[in-house]
Amino acid sequence: MKTSGKTAALGAVAGLALLAIACGKDNTTSTTPTQTPAAPTAIEHYVGTVGVGGSGFYSFSVPQYGTINLTLTQVSGVDDPAVQVGLGLGVPSGFGCTSSTTITTAAGSDPQITGAYAIGVYCVRVYDVGNLTASATFDVAIAHP
Protein backbone atom coordinates (compact mmCIF):
# COMPACT_ATOMS: atom_id res chain seq x y z
CA MET A 1 0.00 0.00 0.00
CA LYS A 2 2.80 2.33 0.93
CA THR A 3 4.72 1.39 -2.19
CA SER A 4 1.74 1.85 -4.47
CA GLY A 5 1.09 5.25 -2.84
CA LYS A 6 4.66 6.31 -3.59
CA THR A 7 4.33 5.09 -7.14
CA ALA A 8 1.14 7.06 -7.59
CA ALA A 9 2.75 10.14 -6.13
CA LEU A 10 5.79 9.79 -8.37
CA GLY A 11 3.52 9.35 -11.36
CA ALA A 12 1.58 12.44 -10.46
CA VAL A 13 4.79 14.47 -10.04
CA ALA A 14 6.05 13.26 -13.40
CA GLY A 15 2.73 14.22 -14.94
CA LEU A 16 3.00 17.67 -13.39
CA ALA A 17 6.50 18.11 -14.78
CA LEU A 18 5.30 17.21 -18.25
CA LEU A 19 2.40 19.59 -17.87
CA ALA A 20 4.71 22.36 -16.77
CA ILE A 21 6.85 21.82 -19.85
CA ALA A 22 3.90 21.65 -22.17
CA CYS A 23 1.91 24.44 -20.58
CA GLY A 24 2.08 27.67 -22.50
CA LYS A 25 3.51 26.12 -25.60
CA ASP A 26 1.21 26.34 -28.54
CA ASN A 27 2.56 23.83 -30.94
CA THR A 28 1.58 25.72 -34.03
CA THR A 29 3.97 26.59 -36.79
CA SER A 30 3.36 30.15 -37.88
CA THR A 31 4.40 31.20 -41.32
CA THR A 32 4.35 34.74 -42.55
CA PRO A 33 2.46 34.84 -45.81
CA THR A 34 4.49 36.32 -48.58
CA GLN A 35 2.65 38.47 -51.03
CA THR A 36 3.81 38.77 -54.58
CA PRO A 37 3.63 42.33 -55.83
CA ALA A 38 1.35 42.76 -58.82
CA ALA A 39 3.05 43.70 -62.05
CA PRO A 40 2.42 47.13 -63.55
CA THR A 41 -0.60 47.18 -65.80
CA ALA A 42 -1.06 50.91 -66.34
CA ILE A 43 1.27 53.60 -67.58
CA GLU A 44 0.73 57.28 -66.96
CA HIS A 45 2.95 60.01 -68.33
CA TYR A 46 3.83 63.07 -66.34
CA VAL A 47 4.84 65.68 -68.87
CA GLY A 48 5.74 69.02 -67.42
CA THR A 49 8.20 71.86 -67.17
CA VAL A 50 10.60 72.51 -64.36
CA GLY A 51 12.23 75.93 -64.02
CA VAL A 52 15.58 76.84 -62.57
CA GLY A 53 15.37 75.87 -58.91
CA GLY A 54 11.80 74.75 -59.41
CA SER A 55 9.84 71.55 -58.97
CA GLY A 56 6.56 69.93 -59.88
CA PHE A 57 4.65 66.85 -58.89
CA TYR A 58 2.04 64.46 -60.20
CA SER A 59 -0.24 62.20 -58.15
CA PHE A 60 -1.54 58.75 -59.01
CA SER A 61 -3.39 55.95 -57.26
CA VAL A 62 -2.23 52.38 -56.81
CA PRO A 63 -5.27 50.10 -56.34
CA GLN A 64 -3.35 47.04 -55.19
CA TYR A 65 0.01 46.05 -53.75
CA GLY A 66 2.40 46.04 -56.63
CA THR A 67 5.43 47.30 -58.44
CA ILE A 68 5.88 50.94 -59.36
CA ASN A 69 8.44 51.84 -61.99
CA LEU A 70 9.41 55.44 -62.64
CA THR A 71 11.32 56.24 -65.79
CA LEU A 72 12.48 59.72 -66.67
CA THR A 73 12.37 59.16 -70.39
CA GLN A 74 13.12 62.61 -71.70
CA VAL A 75 14.47 66.01 -70.76
CA SER A 76 14.30 68.63 -73.46
CA GLY A 77 14.50 72.37 -73.93
CA VAL A 78 18.00 72.57 -72.49
CA ASP A 79 21.41 72.57 -74.16
CA ASP A 80 22.40 69.29 -72.58
CA PRO A 81 19.70 66.62 -72.93
CA ALA A 82 21.74 64.46 -70.55
CA VAL A 83 21.39 67.00 -67.78
CA GLN A 84 20.58 65.43 -64.44
CA VAL A 85 17.51 66.42 -62.48
CA GLY A 86 15.94 65.17 -59.29
CA LEU A 87 13.31 62.45 -59.45
CA GLY A 88 11.35 61.39 -56.42
CA LEU A 89 8.54 59.09 -55.39
CA GLY A 90 6.45 59.81 -52.34
CA VAL A 91 3.07 60.81 -50.98
CA PRO A 92 1.13 64.01 -51.60
CA SER A 93 1.34 66.15 -48.50
CA GLY A 94 0.35 69.74 -47.97
CA PHE A 95 1.03 71.74 -51.10
CA GLY A 96 3.63 69.34 -52.37
CA CYS A 97 4.92 65.81 -52.60
CA THR A 98 6.96 64.38 -49.76
CA SER A 99 9.42 62.05 -51.43
CA SER A 100 10.50 58.88 -49.68
CA THR A 101 12.78 57.80 -52.51
CA THR A 102 14.84 60.20 -54.59
CA ILE A 103 17.51 59.97 -57.22
CA THR A 104 19.47 62.44 -59.29
CA THR A 105 19.38 61.16 -62.81
CA ALA A 106 19.51 61.87 -66.51
CA ALA A 107 16.83 60.66 -68.88
CA GLY A 108 17.02 57.01 -69.85
CA SER A 109 15.04 54.04 -70.99
CA ASP A 110 15.31 51.93 -67.84
CA PRO A 111 13.39 52.71 -64.65
CA GLN A 112 15.40 54.93 -62.34
CA ILE A 113 13.14 54.20 -59.39
CA THR A 114 11.39 50.91 -58.81
CA GLY A 115 9.86 49.17 -55.86
CA ALA A 116 6.87 47.37 -54.39
CA TYR A 117 4.29 49.62 -52.79
CA ALA A 118 1.04 49.17 -50.92
CA ILE A 119 -2.37 50.40 -51.96
CA GLY A 120 -2.45 54.17 -51.79
CA VAL A 121 -2.00 57.52 -53.42
CA TYR A 122 1.53 58.36 -54.47
CA CYS A 123 3.27 61.19 -56.27
CA VAL A 124 6.19 61.71 -58.57
CA ARG A 125 8.30 64.79 -58.02
CA VAL A 126 10.67 66.29 -60.56
CA TYR A 127 12.98 69.04 -59.39
CA ASP A 128 16.05 70.99 -60.30
CA VAL A 129 19.09 69.96 -58.28
CA GLY A 130 21.08 72.97 -59.47
CA ASN A 131 21.98 71.81 -62.95
CA LEU A 132 19.38 73.70 -64.95
CA THR A 133 20.22 77.02 -66.55
CA ALA A 134 16.83 77.29 -68.24
CA SER A 135 13.42 75.70 -67.95
CA ALA A 136 13.33 72.08 -69.05
CA THR A 137 10.48 69.98 -70.32
CA PHE A 138 10.43 66.41 -69.09
CA ASP A 139 8.49 63.18 -69.48
CA VAL A 140 8.22 60.63 -66.69
CA ALA A 141 6.60 57.28 -67.41
CA ILE A 142 4.81 55.94 -64.34
CA ALA A 143 4.06 52.23 -64.51
CA HIS A 144 1.90 50.82 -61.72
CA PRO A 145 -0.79 48.17 -61.08
Place this chain on the structure above:
Amino acid sequence: MPRVFLIALFAATMCAACGKDTTTSPTTTSAPSKTAEVFGGTLGIGDSQFYSFSAYQAGTTDATPLSLRPTGVLTTTLATIVGLGLGTPSGTDCALRSATPAAPALMKQLSVSLDPSTYCVKIADIGNLTTAVEYTVQVVHP
Protein backbone atom coordinates in the same frame (compact mmCIF):
# COMPACT_ATOMS: atom_id res chain seq x y z
CA MET B 1 -4.23 8.16 0.08
CA PRO B 2 -5.35 11.68 0.87
CA ARG B 3 -1.92 12.91 -0.29
CA VAL B 4 -2.34 11.11 -3.60
CA PHE B 5 -5.79 12.59 -3.88
CA LEU B 6 -4.44 16.10 -3.30
CA ILE B 7 -1.73 15.64 -5.91
CA ALA B 8 -4.28 14.35 -8.39
CA LEU B 9 -6.54 17.29 -7.63
CA PHE B 10 -3.64 19.70 -8.17
CA ALA B 11 -2.81 18.01 -11.46
CA ALA B 12 -6.41 18.30 -12.55
CA THR B 13 -6.36 21.98 -11.72
CA MET B 14 -3.16 22.43 -13.72
CA CYS B 15 -4.73 20.61 -16.66
CA ALA B 16 -7.75 22.86 -16.52
CA ALA B 17 -5.59 25.97 -16.48
CA CYS B 18 -3.05 24.80 -19.02
CA GLY B 19 -3.41 26.38 -22.42
CA LYS B 20 -5.77 29.04 -21.27
CA ASP B 21 -4.31 32.46 -21.70
CA THR B 22 -6.49 34.81 -19.78
CA THR B 23 -7.11 37.79 -21.97
CA THR B 24 -9.41 40.66 -21.36
CA SER B 25 -10.96 42.06 -24.45
CA PRO B 26 -11.47 45.80 -24.29
CA THR B 27 -15.14 46.58 -24.43
CA THR B 28 -14.96 50.32 -24.55
CA THR B 29 -14.94 52.05 -27.89
CA SER B 30 -13.80 55.54 -28.39
CA ALA B 31 -14.19 57.94 -31.26
CA PRO B 32 -11.08 58.08 -33.45
CA SER B 33 -8.86 60.97 -32.60
CA LYS B 34 -8.83 63.75 -35.13
CA THR B 35 -6.16 66.02 -36.46
CA ALA B 36 -6.75 69.62 -37.45
CA GLU B 37 -4.61 71.15 -40.14
CA VAL B 38 -4.82 74.78 -41.18
CA PHE B 39 -3.37 75.85 -44.48
CA GLY B 40 -3.45 79.08 -46.40
CA GLY B 41 -2.11 80.97 -49.34
CA THR B 42 -2.88 83.56 -51.94
CA LEU B 43 -5.64 82.83 -54.42
CA GLY B 44 -5.65 84.79 -57.64
CA ILE B 45 -8.52 85.50 -59.97
CA GLY B 46 -9.54 82.27 -61.66
CA ASP B 47 -7.00 80.30 -59.69
CA SER B 48 -7.27 77.18 -57.58
CA GLN B 49 -5.00 75.51 -55.07
CA PHE B 50 -5.08 72.22 -53.25
CA TYR B 51 -3.61 70.82 -50.08
CA SER B 52 -3.05 67.11 -49.44
CA PHE B 53 -3.41 65.23 -46.18
CA SER B 54 -3.55 61.64 -45.01
CA ALA B 55 -6.45 60.19 -43.07
CA TYR B 56 -5.15 57.31 -40.97
CA GLN B 57 -8.54 56.00 -39.87
CA ALA B 58 -12.00 55.86 -41.35
CA GLY B 59 -14.23 58.71 -40.32
CA THR B 60 -15.62 62.06 -41.17
CA THR B 61 -13.43 64.81 -42.54
CA ASP B 62 -14.58 68.41 -42.27
CA ALA B 63 -13.35 71.40 -44.23
CA THR B 64 -13.94 74.99 -43.20
CA PRO B 65 -12.82 78.18 -44.92
CA LEU B 66 -11.70 80.25 -41.95
CA SER B 67 -10.79 83.53 -43.54
CA LEU B 68 -10.63 85.35 -46.83
CA ARG B 69 -9.15 88.80 -47.00
CA PRO B 70 -7.62 91.21 -49.48
CA THR B 71 -3.92 90.61 -49.94
CA GLY B 72 -1.95 92.42 -47.28
CA VAL B 73 -5.01 93.52 -45.29
CA LEU B 74 -5.22 91.81 -41.93
CA THR B 75 -8.25 93.60 -40.54
CA THR B 76 -10.86 92.75 -43.14
CA THR B 77 -12.56 89.45 -43.82
CA LEU B 78 -14.39 89.14 -47.09
CA ALA B 79 -17.71 87.36 -47.48
CA THR B 80 -16.86 86.37 -51.02
CA ILE B 81 -18.01 82.91 -52.01
CA VAL B 82 -15.32 80.58 -53.29
CA GLY B 83 -15.36 76.94 -54.26
CA LEU B 84 -14.38 74.43 -51.60
CA GLY B 85 -13.90 70.80 -52.51
CA LEU B 86 -12.54 67.55 -51.20
CA GLY B 87 -11.10 64.75 -53.27
CA THR B 88 -8.04 62.73 -54.17
CA PRO B 89 -4.75 64.01 -55.54
CA SER B 90 -4.69 63.00 -59.18
CA GLY B 91 -2.23 64.09 -61.81
CA THR B 92 -1.35 67.71 -61.17
CA ASP B 93 -4.70 68.48 -59.57
CA CYS B 94 -7.17 67.40 -56.91
CA ALA B 95 -9.95 65.24 -58.33
CA LEU B 96 -12.99 66.27 -56.34
CA ARG B 97 -15.58 63.89 -54.98
CA SER B 98 -17.47 66.59 -53.16
CA ALA B 99 -17.58 70.37 -53.50
CA THR B 100 -19.62 73.32 -52.36
CA PRO B 101 -19.65 77.10 -52.72
CA ALA B 102 -18.53 78.52 -49.40
CA ALA B 103 -17.86 81.81 -47.67
CA PRO B 104 -15.60 82.11 -44.63
CA ALA B 105 -17.31 81.00 -41.45
CA LEU B 106 -16.40 79.40 -38.19
CA MET B 107 -18.40 76.29 -38.95
CA LYS B 108 -17.70 73.31 -41.15
CA GLN B 109 -19.05 73.69 -44.64
CA LEU B 110 -17.97 70.44 -46.17
CA SER B 111 -18.18 67.12 -44.41
CA VAL B 112 -17.28 63.83 -46.07
CA SER B 113 -16.94 60.30 -44.72
CA LEU B 114 -13.63 58.84 -45.82
CA ASP B 115 -11.65 55.63 -45.59
CA PRO B 116 -7.98 55.75 -44.63
CA SER B 117 -6.00 57.16 -47.56
CA THR B 118 -4.55 60.37 -48.94
CA TYR B 119 -6.95 63.15 -49.84
CA CYS B 120 -6.90 66.80 -50.81
CA VAL B 121 -8.88 69.94 -50.09
CA LYS B 122 -9.19 72.38 -52.95
CA ILE B 123 -10.09 76.05 -52.91
CA ALA B 124 -10.93 77.79 -56.13
CA ASP B 125 -12.20 81.07 -57.47
CA ILE B 126 -15.58 80.37 -59.03
CA GLY B 127 -15.81 83.79 -60.67
CA ASN B 128 -16.38 86.03 -57.68
CA LEU B 129 -12.88 87.33 -57.04
CA THR B 130 -12.02 90.80 -58.30
CA THR B 131 -8.54 90.75 -56.84
CA ALA B 132 -6.17 88.27 -55.29
CA VAL B 133 -7.08 87.22 -51.77
CA GLU B 134 -5.33 85.55 -48.90
CA TYR B 135 -7.17 82.61 -47.41
CA THR B 136 -6.96 80.10 -44.62
CA VAL B 137 -8.79 76.78 -44.57
CA GLN B 138 -9.04 74.26 -41.78
CA VAL B 139 -9.35 70.55 -42.43
CA VAL B 140 -10.14 68.18 -39.56
CA HIS B 141 -9.63 64.51 -40.30
CA PRO B 142 -9.23 61.17 -38.48
